[in-house]
Amino acid sequence: MSADTVTRTxxxxxxxxxxxxxxxxxxxxxxxxxxIVGGLIAVALLAPVLAPASPTAxxxxxxxxxxxxxxxxxxxxxxGRDILTRLIWGARPALxxxxxxxxxxxxxxxxxxxxxxxxxxxGRSAIMRTLDVLYAFPAILLAVAIGAALGxxxxxxIVSLAVVLIAPIARVAEAEVLRVRSADFxxxxxxxxASRALIAIRQVLPNIAPTLIVYGTSLIGLAIVYSAGLSFxxxxxxxxxxxxxxxxxxxxxxxxxRPLLSLVPAAAILLASIGFNLLGDGLKRRLEVxxxxxxx
Amino acid sequence: xxxxTLKRLxxxxxxxIGVAIVVFVTMKLIPGDPVAALLGPNSTxxxxxxxxxxxxxxxxxPVQFGSWAISALHGDLGTSISLxxxxxxxxxxxxxxxxxxxxxxxxxxxVGGIVLGTLSALRPSSVLGRxxxxxxxxxxxxPQYTVALLLLLFAVETGLLPTGGMVTTxxxxxxxxxxxxxxxxxxxxxxPMGGIARLFSTALSDVLHQDFITxxxxxxxxxxxxxxxxxxxxxxxLLNITGLQVSxxxxxxxxxxxxxxxxxxxQLVFQAVSSRDYPVVQxxxxxxxxxxxxxxxxxxxxxxxxxxxxxx
Amino acid sequence: MTARLEVxxxxxxxxxxxxxxxxxxxxxLEAGAGRTLVLLGESGSGKSVTxxxxxxxxxxxxxxDGSVRLDGEELLSLPEKxxxxxxxxxxxMVPQDPSAALDPLRRVGDQIVEVLGLWGVxxxxxxxxxxxxxxxxxxxxxxxxxxxxxxPFELSGGMRQRIAIAIAVACEPRLLIADEPTTALDVTVxxxxxxxxxxxxxxxxxxxxxxxxxVGVARMIGHDIAVxxxxxxxxxxxxxxxLSAPRHPYTAGLLEALPTPGIPRGELRAIPGRPPGPGEAxxxxxxxxxxxxxxxxxxxxxxRPRLEPxxxxxxxxxxxxxxxxxxxxxxxxxxxx
Numbered sequence: 001m002s003a004d005t006v007t008r009t010x011x012x013x014x015x016x017x018x019x020x021x022x023x024x025x026x027x028x029x030x031x032x033x034x035x036i037v038g039g040l041i042a043v044a045l046l047a048p049v050l051a052p053a054s055p056t057a058x059x060x061x062x063x064x065x066x067x068x069x070x071x072x073x074x075x076x077x078x079x080g081r082d083i084l085t086r087l088i089w090g091a092r093p094a095l096x097x098x099x100x101x102x103x104x105x106x107x108x109x110x111x112x113x114x115x116x117x118x119x120x121x122x123g124r125s126a127i128m129r130t131l132d133v134l135y136a137f138p139a140i141l142l143a144v145a146i147g148a149a150l151g152x153x154x155x156x157x158i159v160s161l162a163v164v165l166i167a168p169i170a171r172v173a174e175a176e177v178l179r180v181r182s183a184d185f186x187x188x189x190x191x192x193x194a195s196r197a198l199i200a201i202r203q204v205l206p207n208i209a210p211t212l213i214v215y216g217t218s219l220i221g222l223a224i225v226y227s228a229g230l231s232f233x234x235x236x237x238x239x240x241x242x243x244x245x246x247x248x249x250x251x252x253x254x255x256x257x258r259p260l261l262s263l264v265p266a267a268a269i270l271l272a273s274i275g276f277n278l279l280g281d282g283l284k285r286r287l288e289v290x291x292x293x294x295x296x
Numbered sequence: 297x298x299x300x301t302l303k304r305l306x307x308x309x310x311x312x313i314g315v316a317i318v319v320f321v322t323m324k325l326i327p328g329d330p331v332a333a334l335l336g337p338n339s340t341x342x343x344x345x346x347x348x349x350x351x352x353x354x355x356x357x358p359v360q361f362g363s364w365a366i367s368a369l370h371g372d373l374g375t376s377i378s379l380x381x382x383x384x385x386x387x388x389x390x391x392x393x394x395x396x397x398x399x400x401x402x403x404x405x406x407v408g409g410i411v412l413g414t415l416s417a418l419r420p421s422s423v424l425g426r427x428x429x430x431x432x433x434x435x436x437x438x439p440q441y442t443v444a445l446l447l448l449l450f451a452v453e454t455g456l457l458p459t460g461g462m463v464t465t466x467x468x469x470x471x472x473x474x475x476x477x478x479x480x481x482x483x484x485x486x487x488p489m490g491g492i493a494r495l496f497s498t499a500l501s502d503v504l505h506q507d508f509i510t511x512x513x514x515x516x517x518x519x520x521x522x523x524x525x526x527x528x529x530x531x532x533x534l535l536n537i538t539g540l541q542v543s544x545x546x547x548x549x550x551x552x553x554x555x556x557x558x559x560x561x562x563q564l565v566f567q568a569v570s571s572r573d574y575p576v577v578q579x580x581x582x583x584x585x586x587x588x589x590x591x592x593x594x595x596x597x598x599x600x601x602x603x604x605x606x607x608x
Numbered sequence: 609m610t611a612r613l614e615v616x617x618x619x620x621x622x623x624x625x626x627x628x629x630x631x632x633x634x635x636x637l638e639a640g641a642g643r644t645l646v647l648l649g650e651s652g653s654g655k656s657v658t659x660x661x662x663x664x665x666x667x668x669x670x671x672x673d674g675s676v677r678l679d680g681e682e683l684l685s686l687p688e689k690x691x692x693x694x695x696x697x698x699x700x701m702v703p704q705d706p707s708a709a710l711d712p713l714r715r716v717g718d719q720i721v722e723v724l725g726l727w728g729v730x731x732x733x734x735x736x737x738x739x740x741x742x743x744x745x746x747x748x749x750x751x752x753x754x755x756x757x758x759x760p761f762e763l764s765g766g767m768r769q770r771i772a773i774a775i776a777v778a779c780e781p782r783l784l785i786a787d788e789p790t791t792a793l794d795v796t797v798x799x800x801x802x803x804x805x806x807x808x809x810x811x812x813x814x815x816x817x818x819x820x821x822x823v824g825v826a827r828m829i830g831h832d833i834a835v836x837x838x839x840x841x842x843x844x845x846x847x848x849x850x851l852s853a854p855r856h857p858y859t860a861g862l863l864e865a866l867p868t869p870g871i872p873r874g875e876l877r878a879i880p881g882r883p884p885g886p887g888e889a890x891x892x893x894x895x896x897x898x899x900x901x902x903x904x905x906x907x908x909x910x911x912r913p914r915l916e917p918x919x920x921x922x923x924x925x926x927x928x929x930x931x932x933x934x935x936x937x938x939x940x941x942x943x944x945x
Contacts, residue, residue, distance in 0.1 A: 140547030507708025
């Protein structure tokens with residue numbers, strides 16, 4: 001058999017072997033997390049329909065109404081804008097600001113991790129040590145430094161968060177690749193002459209994917225918090241667009257007279273974070289049982 | 297042990313250089329021409345050219361980096377644009393205040409985390425165990441600024457504790473600092489406490505299931521003694537996460553300081569970001585990262601001292 | 609001779625989430641003073657669980673019913689404090705995995721000294737270390753001082769096993785439970801350790817329970833044998849008698865699988881199938897061995913055979929077999945009446 005035929009045979013063969021999956025019950029954690037996340041996505045998508053008022057136009061005559069006022073159930077802010085409306089509309093930048101950096105960093109980080117994991121010792125050291133430099137920064141400060149340099153704006157905020165997240169994802173990916181690398185089916189594939197790239201994609205990736213997906217899910221919760229944090233500091237979403245972090249900073253100054261107002265966006269951020277963390281935890285539990293069997 | 301610590305320090309030098317490079321690169325990322333910004337829109341090309349030469353901005357990048365790094369090592373980190381003061385002493389002074397907050401928060405987080413983690417590990421199915429697990433999920437999900445806001449609210453409503461600053465005007469000394477430290481430290485400690493509790497619970501559980509624990513019991517050791525040995529076995533894992541939490545705290549204290557007006561590095565960086573005072577921002581981030589690298593060296597060294605398997 | 613250890617109707621079950629797993633069912637055992645009982649079985653048979661249950665090492669995580677009497681004293685109803693006083697001193701255990709028997713983070717010497725102090729064997733560090741060194745020499749460790757200063761991972765598996773044995777016999781217990789005590793050892797050390805056990809038995813009338821899956825070791829070491837399968841005793845009795853004239857198909861199968869001089873290796877017959885794994889549900893109203901048994905008949909799936917005496921101190925739990933089963937092993941040995 002020529003090397004060509006062998007490679008094509010590998011390519012035609014089914015992807016990495018996985019033991020029969022036992023029927024698993026979805027834990028209550030996963031369901032709760034999924035409901036919250038699903039709800040968030042629904043709110044974000046249906047914002048124009050759900051919101052009772054305009055997110056940017058405010059009535060100065062109705063400014064700083066407290067939570068529970070008739071007509072503005074969650075109160076109004078300093079410019080008279082309805083907080084509930086801004087909260088609903090704020091779900092979009094929250095989700096975008098959370099999911100996009102994780103996706104970008106996920107692709108780049110996984111690629112780097114896989115290259116590092118499958119590379120010879122020297123290459124791996126070089127890549128991981130370079131990533132160690134990024135790891136040396138406290139995450140928020142790195143995001144602030146990059147964000148401050150790039151200036152405010154959603155795109156810049158996404159970029160800085162993505163840069164910050166690449167190193168942790170790459171580390172997890174590399175560790176997973178190393179774990180999978182010594183499995184038998186990899187040796188079989190390599191013995192039959194398949195190219196490294198092919199092995200990587202068809203054999204390694206499906207086996208490291210679950211762990212990375214779980215990790216990524218919990219990172220989304222973190223990214224939402226961080227991106228709200230960046231907006232809080234004035235980087236990220238610019239006014240008058242509604243954003244939970246920015247609302248938090250905005251309402252903070254009224255804490256002596258209207259303390260409850262600032263709790264509203266805080267609660268939203270917290271809920272989003274809990275939702276994604278629950279989902280990630282639940283998936284992890286389901287994954288851990290599978291893990292021992294995946295490499296049988 | 298001293299030798300291995302020095303070796304680790306030496307190994308961290310390339311990382312510190314890397315850190316400096318990253319900070320330098322972010323400085324260069326700033327859009328716009330700094331010279332034009334400094335001189336204003338009415339500057340002449342001649343004066344711009346002169347300033348460019350004087351600031352060394354016409355040199356190739358590696359050279360610029362070199363001269364910046366060398367001055368930084370001498371303590372010269374530039375001048376604050378908005379405050380017109382030397383950045384170096386400004387940043388270091390603020391950092392010391394952050395250090396106070398950080399140490400306090402870390403201590404609270406460690407004590408709380410270990411207690412909660414132990415409860416969760418020893419009685420996982422009890423009501424207490426489940427409550428602890430729910431609580432820790434809550435604490436790692438809650439953003440630091442939310443906790444800070446809640447505590448600030450508490451201070452405002454009850455008037456029991458001060459609502460900001462490091463000292464009450466007119467007073468000085470550790471007493472007033474401590475009073476002002478309470479709320480910010482608690483706020484900063486909540487999220488790390490959850491993380492430490494979770495990790496400690498898992499680590500303790502793992503250790504308790506290992507065979508040598510059964511052997512201890514088979515020899516007649518009392519429960520308390522066995523637990524003591526088990527906890528000893530969790531210290532390596534605990535050290536690991538301490539390093540992580542310090543990293544988180546160094547960043548997280550930014551929000552706490554802003555909300556509680558604690559005059560630390562975080563607040564300084566925040567104000568610098570608002571006023572586009574880039575030298576201060578970069579210096580602050582640089583200092584934090586370098587400190588973190590050193591902390592990791594210390595943590596790794598202590599880890600090796602305790603766990604002989606790592607040394608091998 | 610009254611039995612030193614009497615186990616009657618021992619049941620051990622664990623809770624895994626919502627299921628209850630029965631690991632040991634209705635086990636009756638006896639270990640005479642100065643005699644060694646071998647508990648023989650494949651992994652998953654419940655033999656290690658039985659050993660751990662006698663020492664009550666499971667605490668709250670297992671439910672133990674039945675009776676375990678040591679020199680007439682009922683162990684299962686003792687307050688934990690009193691049980692703890694017995695552990696290590698009166699009833700002691702050599703664990704299965706030598707590398708897990710010692711705390712990986714502490715020096716060997718510190719661990720032994722701690723235990724000597726706890727048992728009141730030695731007062732003061734100096735005296736304790738001398739005694740510890742003596743213990744190590746007894747199990748054939750040359751250079752005991754160096755070993756005392758070492759950390760477990762610096763020592764070989766065999767060395768660690770010997771240390772574990774040294775600790776277990778330090779107080780000259782009345783009952784020693786050894787879980788696969790010779791697996792990690794090479795032949796010469798094995799012989800030395802078995803000699804040590806024999807010497808202790810002679811000197812102190814020590815009883816031993818040896819848990820193993822190795823018939824060869826069982827024969828070398830034991831006076832009596834109890835064969836376990838799926839949590840139950842299927843055959844028991846004096847060693848030579850059971851081995852030369854087995855009355856249960858499982859025992860016979862284990863013997864057939866033994867390498868025996870005269871039988872070419874290729875002709876060894878392993879028992880087809882595999883034993884039930886941990887957590888697998890085993891029906892209570894049928895013989896658990898029925899799926900692997902060459903002698904099974906229809907009634908074996910409908911009724912669980914009880915352990916009944918078949919003569920000369922031997923008992924077997926099989927309704928089909930009523931005479932000794934001939935095996936290649938029994939052909940090789942003289943039948944003991």
